[in-house]
Amino acid sequence: MVAGELLKIFDDKIKQEIRIEPKDWMPDEYRKTLIRQISQHAHSEIVGMLPEANWITRAPSLRRKATLLAKVQDEAGHGLYLYSAAETMDITREEMIDQLLSGRAKYSSIFNYPTLTWADIGAIGWLVDGAAIMNQVPLCRASYGPYARAMVRICKEESFHQRQGYEILLTLCRGTEEQKAMAQDALNRWWWPSLMMFGPNDDASPHTAQSMKWKIKRFTNDELRQKFVDICKDQADILGITIPDPDLKWNEEKNHYDFGEINWDEFWNIVKGNGPCNKERLAARVSAHANGAWVREAALAHAKKKKTSTPEVTLNTV
């Protein structure tokens, strides 16, 4: 088949909401953009475990410790589902890990902020997972099959993450004055970075148009960000804490909340690698990979030894 015909078949599938699967012909740019998006999404899950794992040993109760552990375990799993989806497109896990550890690949800049207090864990669950859910639900209908299916699995697991975080803040806000102040302080520090999670404004986002044409993306950055602000305002009111934006105001005409300007210099500075924790996050991943090498080598050596010394044995009959 001629390339022009293949492209037409591909475009027709996209138009008819027929999913593209791994061995289907696809434009090079489609494959490249998906590999980039999916692998960076995967890296974000893995790096995202770090700021939260920071508080596992200091969780204030057994219940909080158990739920935080479960959440962090889930994030590891989410990373795997996404690496798995990316690997259906002719890129290996080794290449993707190498891209992350060498600093060539990006991950969500939100994870370059530190978790300073226990309330931060609540704020992350409420706002960071909240923003992630807002982004991820439409991705369940992404045009690339493996990505969409990974997102369905992730979304099912994500809902307890947000509830866990909100419940932490609710408990603090109904506690002592100091506890409530700690919750307010966490909101003050995590609010704007969470809004930045949705990416640059639409007119400054070069990838958006093509991603929407290919139905990888269903809503623009600004659309999702607006929805997030509208939802969070009511949720903040229930907690009894104030979103740190003096320009946040209900707009009767638009039926949305108007909100203030995001500090885009801060955003780009973090993306460039100058955030409070960029170096620390990358160093943690590099050392985890290096320190785990002996385990991988031992497992492979053991597998090789078993293969040569014992005859073929099936583990279980079907």
Add this chain to the structure above:
Amino acid sequence: MNQTEPLWEVFIRSKQGLDHKHVGSLHAADAQMAIENARDVYTRRMEGVSIWVVESKNIHSSNPDDAASLYDPANDKIYRHPTFYNLPDELKYM
């Protein structure tokens, strides 16, 4: 020399009575580790009574480009569908 762990595809039967379903993949040194890792990652919410792992290289698949010709013989045999047959309305249980 740094060898890499092979890629395995994972299939889970979530409940007695259902088929095994493909859920994703993972890297592991051998079958036993693949099964244990699959349990850790794909059945955290008890969605598995049975796990199959198959090294990805052992999965053979048809070529989507051949789909048209591969399935063509099936497409025009509409008499395989019950609606092809004209039977009176008063006929029951058929």
